[in-house]
Amino acid sequence: MTPYAKTGGLADVAGALPRFLAKLGHEVKVFMPFYREVRQKGVPLLKAADRLTFDWTGHEESFSVWESAEGGDSTYFIDKPAFYDREHLYETPAGDYPDNGLRFAFFSKASLEALKALNFAPDVLHVHDWQAAIALAYLKYVYAGSPFFKDTKSLCTIHNLAFQGLFDKNVLQAIGLPERLFNIEDLEFHGKVNFLKAGILYASAVSTVSYRYSQEIQTPEFGSGLDGLLRNRSDVLTGILNGVDYSAWNPATDAFLAANYTPSDLSGKAACKKDLLETFGLPPSRSDMPVIGMVSRLTEQKGLAILCESLGNLFPLGVKLVILGTGEEKIRQTLETAKRRYPSFFSLKMAFDDPLAHKIYAGSDLFLIPSRYEPCGLTQMYSLKYGTIPVVRATGGLDDSIQEFSPAEGQGNGFKFEDYSPPALLEAVQTALKVYAQKRSWNALVQNAMACDFSWERSAQEYILLYQNII
Ligand code: ADP
Ligand code: GLC
Numbered sequence: 001m002t003p004y005a006k007t008g009g010l011a012d013v014a015g016a017l018p019r020f021l022a023k024l025g026h027e028v029k030v031f032m033p034f035y036r037e038v039r040q041k042g043v044p045l046l047k048a049a050d051r052l053t054f055d056w057t058g059h060e061e062s063f064s065v066w067e068s069a070e071g072g073d074s075t076y077f078i079d080k081p082a083f084y085d086r087e088h089l090y091e092t093p094a095g096d097y098p099d100n101g102l103r104f105a106f107f108s109k110a111s112l113e114a115l116k117a118l119n120f121a122p123d124v125l126h127v128h129d130w131q132a133a134i135a136l137a138y139l140k141y142v143y144a145g146s147p148f149f150k151d152t153k154s155l156c157t158i159h160n161l162a163f164q165g166l167f168d169k170n171v172l173q174a175i176g177l178p179e180r181l182f183n184i185e186d187l188e189f190h191g192k193v194n195f196l197k198a199g200i201l202y203a204s205a206v207s208t209v210s211y212r213y214s215q216e217i218q219t220p221e222f223g224s225g226l227d228g229l230l231r232n233r234s235d236v237l238t239g240i241l242n243g244v245d246y247s248a249w250n251p252a253t254d255a256f257l258a259a260n261y262t263p264s265d266l267s268g269k270a271a272c273k274k275d276l277l278e279t280f281g282l283p284p285s286r287s288d289m290p291v292i293g294m295v296s297r298l299t300e301q302k303g304l305a306i307l308c309e310s311l312g313n314l315f316p317l318g319v320k321l322v323i324l325g326t327g328e329e330k331i332r333q334t335l336e337t338a339k340r341r342y343p344s345f346f347s348l349k350m351a352f353d354d355p356l357a358h359k360i361y362a363g364s365d366l367f368l369i370p371s372r373y374e375p376c377g378l379t380q381m382y383s384l385k386y387g388t389i390p391v392v393r394a395t396g397g398l399d400d401s402i403q404e405f406s407p408a409e410g411q412g413n414g415f416k417f418e419d420y421s422p423p424a425l426l427e428a429v430q431t432a433l434k435v436y437a438q439k440r441s442w443n444a445l446v447q448n449a450m451a452c453d454f455s456w457e458r459s460a461q462e463y464i465l466l467y468q469n470i471i
Contacts, residue, residue: 020460101167105175108135130165133199156199165195209376210397214239243456276363293364298327303370
């Protein structure tokens with residue numbers, strides 16, 4: 001959750017949605033683990049509850065709760081150093097932490113206990129992804145008779161169905177849930193216990209982060225083995241597109257940029273492009289050739305396979321490419337090889353670097369997102385605000401937020417391709433280059449992009465309607 005700890009878009013969403021709900025008059029409390037990253041940031045915190053104890057598989061365990069001291073931001077941190085005071089959040093470069101089942105079950109149960117200690121009985125408990133979804137199993141089976149939660153309804157939001165939280169059968173006993181839940185009507189999934197399944201099965205309603213993804217996950221291709229269950233729950237399954245927090249993502253005010261700019265005065269964007277190329281050690285661009293940017297986890301999901309295969313045909317077109325990302329070693333090696341081969345066209349930074357990400361959104365002309373699947377995607381929405389035109393694969397939230405530009409009508413905000421293949425990707429880039437060469441059309445496209453409004457107010461309103469329906 002931004003600004004406390006971040007690995008990707010979930011952090012942006014978890015940081016923004018509660019603030020916008022609060023602005024619209026709702027009382028929101030957010031819980032996250034007290035990760036080392038939060039500790040190290042030195043954010044001002046107050047102790048909200050000291051040494052709370054609860055029954056954890058037949059013996060008492062204790063934890064403390066910290067509260068953000070920033071006014072109006074009701075974020076609570078579950079403090080249990082043995083579980084959360086670690087170098088990484090979920091996984092190390094060598095793989096997932098082996099006790100993730102215990103860590104996030106503890107987090108989920110401790111959050112429910114913290115609600116009791118704070119005497120805050122929510123109308124809706126909104127859980128995000130598998131790390132919190134298991135809370136709904138506790139609500140149903142451990143707190144079933146609790147008068148405190150008797151009116152509490154729930155929403156489970158799926159940000160990425162590929163991550164389900166799968167653990168050995170014996171985890172149920174280790175986290176204090178009935179072992180009879182190990183059956184396919186409940187939490188069993190191909191011989192494992194599936195935490196996300198608790199969210200999908202027991203929530204009052206289920207949502208995903210775009211309409212198209214809510215449809216895609218009901219098919220075997222995108223369903224990650226849960227499509228049947230999701231089809232069974234289709235009556236309560238919806239999609240709400242994420243929003244953008246324009247106080248953090250706005251070229252007119254962004255403090256990370258070499259120069260600020262607005263739709264009516266784009267001169268600062270040229271300065272950002274120059275600064276970007278210098279930062280990435282690339283020679284200045286001929287003004288008639290665009291720079292393509294990418295900020296991405298370097299994983300299969302993000303379409304790196306078709307991108308890597310396209311590189312040899314991409315650079316002869318004259319474009320430059322800059323990539324900021326972290327992820328799989330094999331992908332890194334392929335990209336490093338390409339960097340050595342095309343030193344004046346391609347540069348790469350393997351890091352998680354938010355200021356540099358801002359420079360890429362601003363300094364690029366095109367922004368490439370060739371994802372194999374994309375539940376929502378935020379980077380295309382950030383690019384639009386910075387007048388940087390997305391070239392995306394038509395899947396999930398990318399398809400919902402990008403409309404193909406038509407030079408004849410002057411309508412649209414980007415370029416899309418359907419096939420998950422290198423030729424389709426290259427064709428979309430070539431289409432973009434043709435428009436880039438016609439300055440009139442290009443300027444119209446940039447204006448369309450910058451005028452797009454994906455502000456959180458709209459998405460937050462949709463969540464409020466959904467909460468009200470649930471209640
Ligand atoms: P996902 O959550 O699947 O990674 P999103 O598009 O929803 O994809 O969100 C990605 C978020 O993470 C954006 O805020 C993007 O700027 C940020 N991001 C991704 N990789 C990096 C990186 N290497 N450095 C800085 N920010 C990054
Ligand atoms: C996940 C998805 C991404 C989405 C983000 C926030 O990380 O991969 O598409 O934008 O969650 O909902």
